[in-house]
Amino acid sequence: MHPAFSVVFFTTATGAGYGLLALLGVLAGQGFVPPDFWLGIVGMGLALGLISAGLLSSAGHLGRPERAWRAFSQWRSSWLSREGVASVATFVPAGLFAIGWVFLGRTNGWVAIAGLLAAAGAVATVCTTGMIYASLKPIAQWHSRFTLPGYLIFSAMSGSVLLNALLQGFALGSTIVLAGCTLLTLLGWGWKLATYRYNDRLEIPTNANTATGLAGGTVRSLEWPHTEENYLLKEMGFRIARKHKARLRQITQVLAFALPVLLLIAALALRWPYAAVLSALAATVQFAGMLVERWLFFAEAKHTVTLYYGR
Amino acid sequence: MTCLPAHTDKKLGLVIDLDTCVGCQACVTACKEWNTGGHMAPLTDIDPYGGDVDGVWFNRVHSYEHVTEMGGRTVNFPRSCLHCDTPACVTVCPTGASYKRASDGIVLVDEDKCIGCKLCSWACPYGAREFDTDVGVMKKCTLCVDRIYNDNLAEEDRVPACVAACPTSARHFGDLGDPASAISQLVAERGGVDLMPELGYHPTNKYLPPRAHTTRAASVLAPALEPVRAEGGFLGWVDRMLSH
Numbered sequence: 001m002h003p004a005f006s007v008v009f010f011t012t013a014t015g016a017g018y019g020l021l022a023l024l025g026v027l028a029g030q031g032f033v034p035p036d037f038w039l040g041i042v043g044m045g046l047a048l049g050l051i052s053a054g055l056l057s058s059a060g061h062l063g064r065p066e067r068a069w070r071a072f073s074q075w076r077s078s079w080l081s082r083e084g085v086a087s088v089a090t091f092v093p094a095g096l097f098a099i100g101w102v103f104l105g106r107t108n109g110w111v112a113i114a115g116l117l118a119a120a121g122a123v124a125t126v127c128t129t130g131m132i133y134a135s136l137k138p139i140a141q142w143h144s145r146f147t148l149p150g151y152l153i154f155s156a157m158s159g160s161v162l163l164n165a166l167l168q169g170f171a172l173g174s175t176i177v178l179a180g181c182t183l184l185t186l187l188g189w190g191w192k193l194a195t196y197r198y199n200d201r202l203e204i205p206t207n208a209n210t211a212t213g214l215a216g217g218t219v220r221s222l223e224w225p226h227t228e229e230n231y232l233l234k235e236m237g238f239r240i241a242r243k244h245k246a247r248l249r250q251i252t253q254v255l256a257f258a259l260p261v262l263l264l265i266a267a268l269a270l271r272w273p274y275a276a277v278l279s280a281l282a283a284t285v286q287f288a289g290m291l292v293e294r295w296l297f298f299a300e301a302k303h304t305v306t307l308y309y310g311r
Numbered sequence: 312m313t314c315l316p317a318h319t320d321k322k323l324g325l326v327i328d329l330d331t332c333v334g335c336q337a338c339v340t341a342c343k344e345w346n347t348g349g350h351m352a353p354l355t356d357i358d359p360y361g362g363d364v365d366g367v368w369f370n371r372v373h374s375y376e377h378v379t380e381m382g383g384r385t386v387n388f389p390r391s392c393l394h395c396d397t398p399a400c401v402t403v404c405p406t407g408a409s410y411k412r413a414s415d416g417i418v419l420v421d422e423d424k425c426i427g428c429k430l431c432s433w434a435c436p437y438g439a440r441e442f443d444t445d446v447g448v449m450k451k452c453t454l455c456v457d458r459i460y461n462d463n464l465a466e467e468d469r470v471p472a473c474v475a476a477c478p479t480s481a482r483h484f485g486d487l488g489d490p491a492s493a494i495s496q497l498v499a500e501r502g503g504v505d506l507m508p509e510l511g512y513h514p515t516n517k518y519l520p521p522r523a524h525t526t527r528a529a530s531v532l533a534p535a536l537e538p539v540r541a542e543g544g545f546l547g548w549v550d551r552m553l554s555h
Binding site (some may be wrong): 001015029061062063064065067070071072073074076077078079080081084132135136137138139164199205206208211212214216217218219220221222223224226227228229230231232235236274282303304305309 | 312314315327329336363364365366367368372373374375376377378379380384385386387390399401402403404405406407424425426427428430432433434435436437440441442443444446447448449498505506507508509510511512513518520521536
């Protein structure tokens with residue numbers, strides 16, 4: 001599948017943003033993070049900023065962005081529509097929580113409820129994003145039991161690493177948060193390795209025989225219907241990543257998981273401000289790593305239409 | 312509404328005979344010619360005379376080499392929308408632009424509602440949908456809805472343009488939901504198959520596999536003229552005279 005940068009950035013940014021929003025909603029709403037004006041402004045600004053930037057980026061992917069409002073209508077059948085509804089609905093409790101926590105300095109009563117609702121909305125939105133991909137039967141690498149948990153794990157992982165960087169930046173770092181985001185990064189690494197292993201052993205029942213209805217023997221593409229690449233090949237016949245698969249997987253593992261884990265463990269041993277610098281570095285490196293991971297998620301995915309072209 | 316109809320009154324579709332298709336591309340050009348002025352018009356061409364040609368087509372004819380223990384053969388394979396019974400391209404649509412008609416089962420796109428998110432083309436395993444980068448919306452085969460119900464055309468012309476154009480009658484149009492229809496009986500008689508049945512899209516269109524290789528015909532490697540058995544009568548006399 002063609003990895004359009006707008007969609008790669010969208011899923012990476014909103015994943016991290018919703019992860020951070022959910023953690024802030026639960027932890028700050030329950031009083032585990034003190035109501036600090038600047039911490040609140042930066043934290044909620046970062047979470048909602050990542051979410052908004054991601055959503056705007058995804059709108060840029062559309063052929064007719066001015067009609068994007070229509071995408072809220074088909075939530076009964078479409079995961080993409082559900083994602084649109086959930087993402088916009090989450091802004092309501094998230095906005096109320098931001099007002100209460102940041103501007104009124106409250107962490108109890110309706111602010112706590114708004115925080116929990118924002119967290120629930122964030123989790124629901126990430127689920128809908130994961131299901132968009134997991135529900136597509138023509139792409140075996142996406143239509144698997146690894147896709148939805150993967151989106152949730154990576155969202156929690158990148159959100160927690162951001163939260164840790166944020167708290168460390170305000171000298172509010174805690175060993176529990178630091179250890180938690182390190183463990184989540186290790187979990188993300190394990191999940192990605194398991195996904196690679198599953199995809200490499202995938203036996204897809206769909207082949208050139210079933211695609212053409214020609215039973216038995218071998219079916220070889222002699223001639224395409226067209227001489228140049230068409231929409232189908234540009235959008236779904238992307239092949240560059242398969243050539244550099246091993247190298248790109250290594251880059252993903254180093255940037256998204258290995259390096260952040262090392263930096264976070266080092267931060268655990270150091271004091272402020274060194275721990276804060278390392279935490280911020282871990283979050284930045286991981287975000288870059290997750291962009292590569294998401295790029296590869298698209299580029300490695302093989303659509304059944306490529307069978308018609310002998311690819 | 313992108314939820315699927317529980318039942319369609321008819322299942323209009325095509326049956327494509329892979330035995331008789333000669334890969335002449337007449338259906339391809341007839342489709343383009345009709346539909347670039349039809350329901351989903353235009354079928355935009357990008358840089359049509361340049362070095363990087365691209366454009367929207369509803370019907371594409373591939374050629375394959377199919378090799379079995381019986382030998383090899385070339386199979387020409389037209390590929391277009393199969394108007395599936397459970398089309399995921401419809402249910403994934405976030406705007407309601409894609410829909411399946413309850414009256415005849417045809418899958419269509421309302422161009423005025425499409426936001427061009429391309430998700431339907433990802434959901435179609437058959438590559439039936441093509442994005443028009445110029446207009447910014449998704450386009451697909453309409454089964455020529457503007458021909459098959461068109462009172463301005465002579466009755467025999469009320470078939471999809473690809474069917475009307477086919478010089479070898481490899482393309483058939485009809486109601487596949489009615490087991491008594493001529494097209495359904497053709498499918499039953501020739502053992503018509505679904506494409507990628509394992510994915511569960513239940514395509515309406517069927518493909519008739521090429522007929523089995525025959526052993527009755529003379530081998531192409533046989534000698535052009537075989538020796539004639541000595542006979543009596545006139546032919547025997549001719550044979551003897553020519554043998555001198």
